[in-house]
Amino acid sequence: MLASLDRLLRALFWALCVAFAATGLTFFAFPDATIQVLNTTGHALGFPPAPASSLRFWLSLGVAYMMLVTLLAAAIARDPRGRAYLMPILAAGKATSSLTCLGYFLGSQPAFVYLLNALVDGSLTLLVLGAWAVVWATSEEAAAHDRELLRIVLDALVPRGGAFPTGAADTDLDDAVARYFATLHALGPVGLRVLLRILEYGPVVFERTRPFSRLDPEARAHALASWETSRLGVRRQVIASLKLIALLHFYERREIWPGIGYDDAHLREKLLAGPNAAHHAARLGARA
Known part of the structure; x- marks a missing residue:
């Protein structure tokens, strides 16, 4: 069972590694197109568009963050149990991303890109914490x-x-x-x-x-x-x-029976007189 669980955990974090890498590359290569696609999707759902920006400073920080979570996921995937201590760190990064976007959605502008990131990274936070809990719950070291x-x-x-x-x-x-x-x-x-x-x-x-x-x-x-x-x-x-x-x-336990006033003599007598007397004699004799 543990072997199957470990294979599942490795597959999960390798999948996250690939997803994080692909997302980071998409953001880096097509920043404006990414926002445009999300704005178009949000518009169809009734959300106002996120403002366009030619400033690439935040993009640099975002790509660096995606690189970090990609490397974290890859490190965990190699040994989910031995490197389970990295899971809360990965979850903390995703939780921060989710909560800040939720804050911007509620307090700044209800753009679809904010809501989508809050939901996606919030779900990933719960997924990673769930994996961490599974490792803890099935840890032989504990x-x-x-x-x-x-x-x-x-x-x-x-x-x-x-x-x-x-x-x-x-x-x-x-x-x-x-x-x-x-x-x-x-x-x-x-x-x-x-x-x-x-x-x-x-x-x-x-x-x-x-x-x-x-x-x-x-x-x-x-x-x-x-x-x-x-x-x-x-x-x-x-x-x-x-x-x-x-x-x-x-x-x-027999040593407790006197303290609770229990005597098994009557039960032993009935068992030893019954159809399975030989079996009970061997069993009860071993406990006598």
Whole structure:
């Protein structure tokens, strides 16, 4: 899956590279004709024409900008994951172009060329940021950080010496939860990564404090409680879902059963007397 995704990212940025180069060359070779064509198109749609200008100073700056974004796209296309840090830079350039043209369209003159550039470069901004988000969401390098953050969250949900003497940190609960998300769907680990980042920066957004992993244990417990009591239903649903998944996997551990008053003797007796007794004997014997 990652190989196919990487091929798609390379194709995307090579296409952007070619498009930027062709656009820059068109602007440089036919500046007046470009504006004339856009004015003609805009006139047909009811927009006033952009004023003609013989000054080439701005053209020089525009061509330099197109050269820069062309080289950025080419550099990213060679290694989208290794050079993903260049994507926000490319997106920033396109966002600046889009927003300034939108400002000119709204505050100066409603010419079609302004609106078109605002829409095109705005769309390219979202496209590049989307590619950056995809790389982040599927990055294997972030897996170690994900696991550490998962341990921190689970330890806050099931602390040692809390409701039970044994806490999440005393078990392999983080492995079990990670495996569960991996079995849900090919993108299950991506969903877990997004969920963990939501919990990590939730305190920053909603409580104006530090990220979850940088809080002390008491503050982490308070942060989780704020999710449960939030007025936003989606926040309550997020923490309720995570607690359900975590506690289901926590309670299935035999060392936890005495703490919740569970005894599997009756169930074992029924299974060992049933038609698949040999299978269950081998399975339960391994867990005994």
